[in-house]
Amino acid sequence: xxxxxxxxxxxxxxxxxxxxxxxxxxxxxxxxxxxxxxxxxxxxxxxxxxxxxxxxxxxxxxxxxxxxxxxxxxxxxxxxxxxxxxxxxxxxxxxxxxxxxxxxxxxxxxxxxxxxxxxxxxxxxxxxxxxxxxxxxxxxxxxxxxxxxxxxxxxxxxxxxxxxxxxxxxxxxxxxxxxxxxxxxxxxxxxxxxxxxxxxxxxxxxxxxxxxxxxxxxxxxxxxxxxxxxxxxxxxxxxxxxxxxxxxxxxxxxxxxxxxxxxxxxxxxxxxxxxxxxxxxxxxxxxxxxxxxxxxxxxxxxxxxxxxxxxxxxxxxxxxxxxxxxxxxxxxxxxxxxxxxxxxxxxxx
Amino acid sequence: xxxxxxxxxxxxxxxxxxxxxxxxxxxxxxxxxxxxxxxxxxxxxxxxxxxxxxxxxxxxxxxxxxxxxxxxxxxxxxxxxxxxxxxxxxxxxxxxxxxxxxxxxxxxxxxxxxxxxxxxxxxxxxxxxxxxxxxxxxxxxxxxxxxxxxxxxxxxxxxxxxxxxxxxxxxxxxxxxxxxxxxxxxxxxxxxxxxxxxxxxxxxxxxxxxxxxxxxxxxxxxxxxxxxxxxxxxxxxxxxxxxxxxxxxxxxxxxxxxxxxxxxxxxxxxxxxxxxxxxxxxxxxxxxxxxxxxxxxxxxxxxxxxxxxxxxxxxxxxxxxxxxxxxxxxxxxxxxxxxxxxxxxxxxx
Numbered sequence: 141x142x143x144x145x146x147x148x149x150x151x152x153x154x155x156x157x158x159x160x161x162x163x164x165x166x167x168x169x170x171x172x173x174x175x176x177x178x179x180x181x182x183x184x185x186x187x188x189x190x191x192x193x194x195x196x197x198x199x200x201x202x203x204x205x206x207x208x209x210x211x212x213x214x215x216x217x218x219x220x221x222x223x224x225x226x227x228x229x230x231x232x233x234x235x236x237x238x239x240x241x242x243x244x245x246x247x248x249x250x251x252x253x254x255x256x257x258x259x260x261x262x263x264x265x266x267x268x269x270x271x272x273x274x275x276x277x278x279x280x281x282x283x284x285x286x287x288x289x290x291x292x293x294x295x296x297x298x299x300x301x302x303x304x305x306x307x308x309x310x311x312x313x314x315x316x317x318x319x320x321x322x323x324x325x326x327x328x329x330x331x332x333x334x335x336x337x338x339x340x341x342x343x344x345x346x347x348x349x350x351x352x353x354x355x356x357x358x359x360x361x362x363x364x365x366x367x368x369x370x371x372x373x374x375x376x377x378x379x380x381x382x383x384x385x386x387x388x389x390x391x392x393x394x395x396x397x398x399x400x401x402x403x404x405x406x407x408x409x410x411x412x413x414x415x416x417x418x419x420x421x422x423x424x425x426x427x428x429x430x431x432x433x434x435x436x437x438x439x440x441x442x443x444x445x446x447x448x449x450x451x452x453x454x455x456x457x458x459x460x461x462x463x464x465x466x467x468x469x470x471x472x473x474x475x476x477x478x479x480x481x482x483x484x485x486x487x488x489x
Numbered sequence: 490x491x492x493x494x495x496x497x498x499x500x501x502x503x504x505x506x507x508x509x510x511x512x513x514x515x516x517x518x519x520x521x522x523x524x525x526x527x528x529x530x531x532x533x534x535x536x537x538x539x540x541x542x543x544x545x546x547x548x549x550x551x552x553x554x555x556x557x558x559x560x561x562x563x564x565x566x567x568x569x570x571x572x573x574x575x576x577x578x579x580x581x582x583x584x585x586x587x588x589x590x591x592x593x594x595x596x597x598x599x600x601x602x603x604x605x606x607x608x609x610x611x612x613x614x615x616x617x618x619x620x621x622x623x624x625x626x627x628x629x630x631x632x633x634x635x636x637x638x639x640x641x642x643x644x645x646x647x648x649x650x651x652x653x654x655x656x657x658x659x660x661x662x663x664x665x666x667x668x669x670x671x672x673x674x675x676x677x678x679x680x681x682x683x684x685x686x687x688x689x690x691x692x693x694x695x696x697x698x699x700x701x702x703x704x705x706x707x708x709x710x711x712x713x714x715x716x717x718x719x720x721x722x723x724x725x726x727x728x729x730x731x732x733x734x735x736x737x738x739x740x741x742x743x744x745x746x747x748x749x750x751x752x753x754x755x756x757x758x759x760x761x762x763x764x765x766x767x768x769x770x771x772x773x774x775x776x777x778x779x780x781x782x783x784x785x786x787x788x789x790x791x792x793x794x795x796x797x798x799x800x801x802x803x804x805x806x807x808x809x810x811x812x813x814x815x816x817x818x819x820x821x822x823x824x825x826x827x828x829x830x831x832x833x834x835x836x837x838x
Binding site for chain 1: 810
């Protein structure tokens with residue numbers, strides 16, 4: 141059984157600005173440890189997986205190629221999107237390119253998983269289920285009433301996987317608390333496993349306009365070595381997630397529970413949460429000096445950062461910008477970046 | 490009557506790091522408005538004052554010279570100290586250089602006075618009293634129980650000035666509150682007016698070792714144009730303030746009350762206090778973007794500074810360093826800078 145990892149590297153990771161930005165999004169950065177997130181995602185795969193197929197923004201192809209070469213894990217193919225169109229068109233491109241019976245393991249390139257063994261065990265279950273024709277999604281066992289994710293309500297239990305009862309939207313805090321207590325709700329992780337031919341036929345059924353546009357983009361594609369540049373018609377695909385386009389509509393979705401220290405590192409607060417911290421509960425990286433600071437994330441990429449007498453803050457300094465944010469307001473970094481982008485600031489590009 | 494302003498520019502202003510530092514202390518910076526503090530100090534003088542005599546660190550002589558030339562107020566003389574020795578030796582140098590009957594107006598170059606007219610009126614009174622042989626200090630009418638200043642307890646009232654009953658050390662908070670309520674206590678501002686011959690004879694009486702060392706430093710001085718470089722023996726003078734060396738010991742001290750929006754801009758919090766603020770009570774200067782920020786001082790000297798969801802903070806970015814501090818911990822910036830200096834960081838030089 142051929143297992144083809146499909147890395148999705150389309151995101152920008154605005155909430156991790158100023159480190160993450162369009163030109164160098166978080167998946168290309170070393171947020172945690174030495175490896176970049178793309179590298180860590182590939183290294184997490186089991187040995188029996190083939191070389192990965194990477195779907196990325198055209199402007200990041202060189203960097204991704206270099207980063208994977210650095211760890212001796214060159215991709216099978218780099219599929220460069222002329223514009224981002226969310227995950228359904230990206231998955232469609234992979235499904236149309238792969239052999240029909242290949243098992244695609246679709247992984248966003250910007251997630252962190254602490255317990256690699258647990259992930260690999262869940263992946264074995266998922267590959268097995270996908271081989272039987274199921275469309276598998278990983279459902280993360282929630283450890284807090286998170287309101288930033290969609291949830292999956294599970295149904296009947298089978299060999300390590302569950303039927304999907306239904307997908308539910310991001311809940312309010314009260315509902316989220318009920319979900320966590322129910323034992324029947326998992327976070328929708330955005331990681332999937334399915335056979336190429338199966339997801340292809342489901343895409344044709346539920347989102348034919350995606351397949352049409354991607355088909356044309358593949359016909360117009362140009363190839364240079366391992367790099368496949370999709371044609372301009374890719375832009376005609378609707379911008380839609382694979383969850384919305386297929387997973388929420390198909391009757392073949394199943395879910396494999398994952399309890400492996402998963403994080404999508406959705407904000408500086410999330411990164412603080414999963415980082416190793418000192419006795420004051422701080423993360424202090426680079427040329428930084430702190431005095432009476434607690435529960436904070438302080439990171440410098442070069443210049444001197446000095447912090448005095450504040451708690452629960454995020455301070456991140458890059459070459460051209462510095463962010464200071466309350467830790468519990470880390471989500472609002474996106475609002476700020478949107479505002480800076482409207483003003484044409486080069487620091488957010 | 491010849492009135493000679495004596496600007497003291499010896500301080501470093503560590504508490505206003507990273508903007509203020511040894512190589513470019515706060516008096517050479519534009520902290521408030523367009524003018525640097527040295528420029529503002531000179532422009533605050535009445536027209537009848539002579540050109541100023543400036544006592545400064547040798548390394549700042551060029552910058553001061555340029556800044557005063559910029560506003561067409563070249564100094565009479567720039568007296569360059571080879572090392573800083575607090576205010577008594579600096580005042581002694583001015584007293585020995587000036588004509589005996591000149592009235593010296595001694596002004597630290599790093600104070601802010603909002604109400605120039607009120608200052609000039611108080612200065613008229615002080616010059617008059619100094620002409621009668623008094624050693625005049627300005628006593629600032631306190632508007633809060635400040636524990637960071639020494640106080641002057643006033644005695645009998647005369648023509649706009651009062652006898653000094655006694656000088657009192659920096660009080661604790663309770664005592665400071667009593668002082669403010671008493672109506673008999675003023676802040677010791679560090680600004681003085683006296684006749685050159687009078688302060689000279691009082692220095693000879695109360696601090697002869699200061700006069701001896703400064704006398705030798707003047708004998709060994711070298712002159713280039715308006716710049717007078719004091720000799721190395723200046724270092725032999727004890728490092729002592731003019732308050733301690735003379736004002737607290739002489740029986741000829743009098744005080745002129747000053748109620749003119751005075752500040753010694755002793756910290757970023759003090760600067761926030763006296764700066765014009767927006768509707769959120771923020772001071773935002775330079776390339777800065779704030780979102781849900783209140784009662785804060787955010788200043789960039791070039792790079793983009795973005796602040797989200799924090800209140801009561803100081804954020805100051807210079808070319809090579811950024812400071813983030815709680816506003817009520819602004820005094821502790823000095824502790825931090827001391828620590829950085831011990832580590833040999835170039836950013837504090």
